[in-house]
Every structure is written in structure tokens, then in C-alpha cells.
Amino acid sequence: MLKKGKGKFRFVGMIMKTTQLKNIGKFQSGGTPSKKVESYFGGNIPWITTVALNGKIIDQSNATDWLTEKGVNKSATKIVPPYSLMIGTRVGVGKVAVNKVSMCTNQDIISIVDINTEDWDIDYLRYFIKASAPYLNKQARGATIQGIKLEVLQNLKLPLISVEEQKRVALILQKVNLVIDNRKTQLNALDDLIKSRFVELFGDPVKNTMNWQVCKLGDLSVQINSGNTPKGGEQVYVDKGITFFRSQNVWKGRLEMEDIAYIDKETHGNMKRSSLKHGDILMTKTGRINTENSSLGRAALYLGEDDTANVNGHVYFIRLKPEINNEFVLKILVSKEYLGYIRSVCVGGIDKRQLNKNHIEDFPIICPPKDMQNKFIEFVQQVEKLKVKVKNSLDETQVLFDSLMLKYFD
Template sequence: MEIIKLGDLCDLQNGYAFKSDDYIDSSETLNCRMSNIRPDGTFDILYSAKYLPDEYAEIYEDYLLRDGDLIIAMTDMAGDPKILGVPTVVDTKGYNLLLNQRVGKLKLLKEVDTRYLKFALLCNQSRQYLKRFASGGVQLNVSKKDILCTPILFRGLTEQVKMSDTLEKVLRIISLRKKQLFELDELIKSRFIEMFGDPVENTMNWKVCKLGDLSDQINSGNTPKGGEQVYVDKGITFFRSQNVWKDRLEMDDIAFIDKETHENMKRSSLMHGDILITKTGRINTENSSLGRAALYLGEDDAANVNGHVYFIRLKPGVNNEFILKILVSNEYLGYIRSVCVGGIDKRQLNKNHIEDFPIICPPKDMQNKFIDFAHQVDKLKFVS
């Protein structure tokens, strides 16, 4: 076992810059783009499919992909750095696939298990290495040179195959578990619609209140003076937009500020049960950071938020879990995207938008009954 450069094992072929004018309604030839590489390393050629004329498969034969080819994302997808440097193995599903610009094809120079190479590039160390060299404004890019300089832990072919087989078994188990969790979430969503109908269209004619009237406080945080320079290793939890996701808080990339900075930002100090909602983001991406909402369940005055996150502190007696279920529903996502303001590249929710959010107000006993049901379903997620 040794550490070598990726370039010792393979070369990298860049894709072709097909134009939007090249796309047609349907064919047997597709453009393999960034969006077909999923953040978890899986490949989905039919995701946001773009079709090309069938004669392109012959004209651009040098860019034709085959089953088992290993490709890698050289640019983030619509500003989401989770895709940068992600590798995947191609599955053509019988289509002609043509490699697009900013997607690289790794051409093996030595006998290597393609699956092993994918897992090696997908590991956190390789991803972090490439992020260090990424550059750009709206989108981050990594060069062919930097990709081929990525350090790889190299093993003998027999050990590569053995490790790949084991990892694939683990991934199948994880995939099955994700499917189960998704189905439980869908059960909760279905129960909500059954009990309350569409929360935006108000198909059951419930009383509607503005979110501002149900709240004691709605405010965004601030960027502390000095920005990231004031972050510390331990201290007051500091939530940024990348930490606030749909009905959950992600702590992998959490920042901390010291007590003095926190005291200077006292106005945005969080209380247990506050709803956090993100302020800005693009509207045409799968995991847009615009309008994502989650509950803060930590201790009072032990966390703060930056300027890209609003906190909503509801009045006593208002069911924050029920309000959150409304805000994270697919129906409300469409509503949020309809009221936000800004340019094509990035949109924003203003405070007055959030204060004016229409919230259905069914009887409290029905709200509580639904939340009890959601809790019972959530418990099933932890049953082995």
C-alpha cells in the first residue's frame, strides 16, 4: 500500500462545450452533464435530461461514454460545492452519452478497479484536497492538473476488488435504509394533506393568519465584525445558511463565536424552539438554500445566527412543530419561490415576506394530533 498521484493511474479527458441550441425534445443521444452526477456519487442520466441529435454520436465520437467509464465533476452545480470533485461510474442504460464540458473522463493507464478509484476519490480527504484548489466566482472550478495531482491510497488489485465489493454491500444497505426513511417521511406528508389539505391553497377553508401575527419576533442575524476571522474552535454555536436544511440542522460545518462577540449580537441570540429559515439562494436548484427551515432545539442563549438566516420566535401557545411542517412542505416551497425577490442568479426573502406568510390555523387539538402522529412515525426511523 502506498500513496500516489491520481495522474500515475490515469489521464483526464475534458468534455465538449455543447450549446443549448443543440438540444432537441427527444432522441437516443443524451448530453452527460454535471447534474447527472449526484452528490452521493451515484449516476442518473435521466435527471434533468438534455437530448442531442442522434448523428452527434458519430460526429463527436471522441466524447462518447461507455458503461463503466469513470467521470468526475470539475465544477460545482449551480453554486453547490457538494458536487465539486464528485466521481461516478457511468451507466448508459442503452443511450448514447456524450461528455459535456467541465465533466472529466478518467482514462486508466494501469490495471485498476474502477469502483475502488471512485471510492478513493469520493472519500473526504480527496474532496477536501480538491476544494483547496477550487477557484471562481459564481461557480467553483478545479483544473485537470489539480485533479490529477490528487493523492490516492493505492493497493494491490486483489485488495482493491475485495474492498470495493465490501463497500458496495454497505452502500446497498444504506440505500435501502434511505428508501425506508423516505417512505416514512412520505407517510407524514400524506397524513398532513389528508387532515389539512393544501396549506397554501387552503382547500379546507381553515382560518388563515399571517406568520407575523403568530410571532413575537422575526429577525435575521448579523455577520460579526471581522467575519470568519472571529470564529473560534469552541464557544457559542453560530448557524449559517449551510447549516439550515429542510427540517434539520446540519452540524458538520458549524462555526463558533466567543461570548464577547455573542453579547455584541444579543439581538439574534436563539431560544429553544425558534424556527430558523434561510434568507437567500437560487430558485432552480434541487437543494436551493432559499427558504429552508428547521427547529433550533438547543439551550436558550447558547447559539446565534448570521445575516443569511432569519429566526422566528412564535407566541406562547403557537405550535412551532406544526408551523415548521407547513414551511417545509412542497406546497410552501412553491409559494416561497413565488414571493422572493432578486435577479436570475440569486433570490432573497425579506422580513416582510416572512411576516406576511399565510399560515392555516386548524383547531389546536387537530394540530397536536398530527404532531403526535409525526412523532410516532419518527420513532420508527430508529427501529433497527
């Protein structure tokens, strides 16, 4: 087992020699051609930013853009030869990938090229950088955009072990990583199964391709309101008390509790109007709309006890009439089609949009027969049970992977 001792690595009782990352190859920076010159783009040379650094082997399919030879020659970017180590040093510090084909990078990526394959296994190095990412992030500096200096990366110490041992370690990690990827694929497939079943039964919920009766969400609801931000903001939060949901807690179909806040009973009592009931749908009121996980219009179901939680001013709660299937309505609201609809009706600037109460009240909701809705939700519940099993297996495998990374690199 690898452990640190007085700046050196050791294997169970024996001193492990180390070397610095700067000794494994040549360090090469990237650059970005001017976007104002059209002739720099549209060529056949793949160019990437840190978005493409996915911890794996990448190729031209991961390209952020395509450059011409002129674009490469007239900018600071350089051709990175195949099987180099690409590392994010800014806007994605510690992210890593290995390129399968020649490509270029922007200035936020440092590539290590001309690695001696007789001494170093590229996959081992890739896992070493992944294990070093937390340390690299701690070294990041900057007021608006944080990054690390080249020396921080170059001075990283790594175990000096035989290439055969490196390959053995990398193979073990790859096998466990493959299981993790398979579990994630299973989860995505189960999500796709629910989506395809919905479309099969009900069609497009916005275009209403099956001509179902349509009702406004306001007519299906008892109450639709946003909460309030207590006077004093974060100063009034307490360690334990009434659960207080903010926009960062409301995601697509789920509530995230990791960054949850709490308020005391007195503050909650002054905000009775937004006290939550079991089964309320929560929806984010403001945010960006230009990303996959857009913060505007995300929705999830509150399943806690009545009057033991509240929401701030950036979250709406939608309390449906007792006879309305809230799980079915939620599935409509979090569908891909509805995300497009929400983007079409919200107001505000490019960076921050808002849903007003009247927008939500006017949301068109298809209303198929109740027995069809109920059968679909029963199907969803069965699939969710399978997802829990797969998720538990994924978590266990991730723990194994993390423990192996600590064993080999900490």
C-alpha cells in the first residue's frame, strides 16, 4: 500500500522512490484563435477546451470546434500528438484526458507530450492525475477564474515504479471503472425507458399529438406561490429546525439535501403562506436556461410531513387538487418537451430568466384518463425500484474505486 512519509511514498515498510511530473515528458500549452477571423475555423483539425476532458481516451468526436491550418499557425495553439496527457489548469483544474488522435487545445489545458512509453504507462498517468485533482484544486488561485501555475503541475510527485507495475495498477482501475460506466449506462437506459413509455402512451405533452383534454395548471391547483427570503438572509439560518428549500436544492425530478438550510420555528411561523404540504411540487423561479441542467424551471416533489418545510423566494410550490395525480404532472413538467416550452415563455435577460406566477398558472397540462395516468405511474415506480438497486451497486463500486485510488496514489 502506498503511503506518504516525510515527502516520500512507501510500500508497507519500504521507501518508495518518487519523481516529479516534469520529468516524464515535454509540457505544451494551447491557445484560442481569434473568433473574428472566419478562415481560422471550419477546417479538419479538432480543437478542444476543458469541457472535453472526461477522464478517458478522447478522439475527434469530442472536439469543441475545428480549426484550419491557418488557424493553428496564427494562434498560440499547437498540435498535440496522439497519446499525450491533457490536463486542465484553468476552468476545470485537474480534469484529464488522453487523446487518441492529433488535436489542439485552448489555453486552459497543458499537454504533456513525447512521453517515454518504455518508462511510463499513459493510463497509469491518467489515473494519477485524476487522483491528484483534489490537491490541484486546492492550489488554484484567482479572483474571478481560478487556475494553477505550471510549476504546481510540474512539481507533482508520483511513485517511481516499473512500467509493468504501472500497467497492472491501471488495468485494475480500468476494470472497476468499466463496472461504474456500465452501471451509469444502466441508469440512463432505465430513464430512457420511462421517457419512451410516456411518449408511447401520451405523445408529446406540449404539442398534444394525441389530442388529450388540456387544462391550465392553475385550474388543477389549490395554490401556486413562491416563498420568501427571511430578513437577514443566511444570518437567520440555524443548524437544525425547519427544512428550507432554495433553488440549488430543486433539481430535475429530485431534491438535493446536501446543501440544505434550516430556519427556526419563529421564522417559519412568519412565513406560513409558503409552508409546504406533503405532495407539493417545487419549481425553481429564476436562473439560466443555456445549459443542460438549466437552473430555471427545474421541478421535484416534496414528500416530507406537512408544515415541516418552507421555500425561499426563488422557488414556487404548486399544490394540486386532491384528485390530481401529482406524480403524473411532475413527469410532464420535467420532460424535455416542457423544458423547451418553459424557455419559450420565461422573461428576462440572457444570463438570468424568470418564470412569473401567471406563466405557471397558464402551463398547459394534458389530462388523459386517470386510469392511464395511474398505470403509467405504477410502471414508473417499478422502474424506480430497479434504479435504486443499480444505484446502490454503483455507489458500492465507486467506494471500491476510490479506495483503490487511495491505495495506489495517496
